[in-house]
Amino acid sequence: MTIKDTIRKYTNDLKFVTHIPAKEVEMLMMYLLEKNTIWLHLNYNKEFEQEKELGKLIKKRATNYPMEYIINKASFYGEVFIVQEGVLIPRPETELLIDSALEIIKTMDNNKRINVLEIGTGSGIISVMLALLIEDIKIIAVDINEKALELAKKNAVKHGVEDKIEFRLSNLYENINETNIDLTISNPPYIANDYKLPDNVKFEPSNALFGGRVGDELLKDIIDQTNERNIEYLLCEMGYDQKNPLTNYLQNFDIKSFSFYQDYEKFDRGFTIQFKK
Structure with missing residues (x-):
C-alpha cells in the first residue's frame, strides 16, 4: 500500500481525538x-513498509495519548524540544510568558548580567528560550x-x-x-484538585497540573517567597479564573506595579509583579 493510501486508511481512526487526523x-x-x-509529500506514491508499526501508534493515539509523547518532541517559540512521558507538554500559551520576560529585561541595565530563577522548569522550555534570546544571562532552573x-x-x-543554565532539584526556593x-x-x-481534566491531559503528570484545593495555593506561595527574598520581578502563568482572587491577595504586599495578560483565546493567563525594593 502506498503512503497516500495508508494515510487515507488510518485517518478515520483519529477523527474523534483530533481536528487534523x-x-x-x-x-x-x-x-x-x-x-x-x-x-513525505514527494513520495506519496511510494510503498509504505511499516504499516504494522504505524497501526500500533494509531491505536495508542486513538486513546487520546498525547502525540508529543509518541514522537518525543514538541514545537515551542519556533524551536523543537524533546518531550517525554512524566514531564508536562509545552503549551503555546506559555510563549506569552517568554514575551513578558523579554519586555521586562529590555528595561533592565544592559551593562550587567541578568540573573533569573525559573521555578518548575519541566522540560526546560522557558529557561532554554530565555538563554537563546538573551546574550548575557544566567539562569537557575529548579524542579x-x-x-x-x-x-x-x-x-x-x-x-x-x-x-x-544551572539545573537544580528544589521545591520552590528551598535550595536557593x-x-x-x-x-x-x-x-x-x-x-x-477537583477539576475534571480533558482526556488527553490525563496522561500528563498530576503534580505539574494541580495546584491545590483552590488551585492558586502554589502561586500564592511563590508570591510570598519571592517577596521575602527581595526579588524585584515575578512573572507567572495562572488559571483563567484567578485574576480577581490574586488581585485581592496582592493588596497585602508593598508592590510598585502589577499587571495581567491574556492568552490567544482572550482568557486571563498570567501576571507580572514589580515589588518595591
Missing part, C-alpha cells in the same frame, strides 16, 4: 520513517521532578545553552541561597 497520521509516519513533510530536570538538561544541550536574582519566572501547577 490526516496530518497526525502523516506525523506518525514521518516519525517512523525519520523523514520530513517535504519528503521537584528529577526526571524533568534530566530532560531539561537534554534540551539545554540540544540548543547549545547548557553553559547559561543566591541573593542576586533579578527576576523569577514560573509556570506552576494552578489547576484546582
Whole structure:
C-alpha cells in the first residue's frame, strides 16, 4: 500500500481525538520513517513498509495519548524540544510568558548580567528560550521532578545553552541561597484538585497540573517567597479564573506595579509583579 493510501486508511481512526487526523497520521509516519513533510509529500506514491508499526501508534493515539509523547518532541517559540512521558507538554500559551520576560529585561541595565530563577522548569522550555534570546544571562532552573530536570538538561544541550543554565532539584526556593536574582519566572501547577481534566491531559503528570484545593495555593506561595527574598520581578502563568482572587491577595504586599495578560483565546493567563525594593 502506498503512503497516500495508508494515510487515507488510518485517518478515520483519529477523527474523534483530533481536528487534523490526516496530518497526525502523516506525523506518525514521518516519525517512523525519520523523514520530513517535504519528503513525505514527494513520495506519496511510494510503498509504505511499516504499516504494522504505524497501526500500533494509531491505536495508542486513538486513546487520546498525547502525540508529543509518541514522537518525543514538541514545537515551542519556533524551536523543537524533546518531550517525554512524566514531564508536562509545552503549551503555546506559555510563549506569552517568554514575551513578558523579554519586555521586562529590555528595561533592565544592559551593562550587567541578568540573573533569573525559573521555578518548575519541566522540560526546560522557558529557561532554554530565555538563554537563546538573551546574550548575557544566567539562569537557575529548579524542579521537584528529577526526571524533568534530566530532560531539561537534554534540551539545554540540544540548543547549545547548557553553559547559561544551572539545573537544580528544589521545591520552590528551598535550595536557593543566591541573593542576586533579578527576576523569577514560573509556570506552576494552578489547576484546582477537583477539576475534571480533558482526556488527553490525563496522561500528563498530576503534580505539574494541580495546584491545590483552590488551585492558586502554589502561586500564592511563590508570591510570598519571592517577596521575602527581595526579588524585584515575578512573572507567572495562572488559571483563567484567578485574576480577581490574586488581585485581592496582592493588596497585602508593598508592590510598585502589577499587571495581567491574556492568552490567544482572550482568557486571563498570567501576571507580572514589580515589588518595591
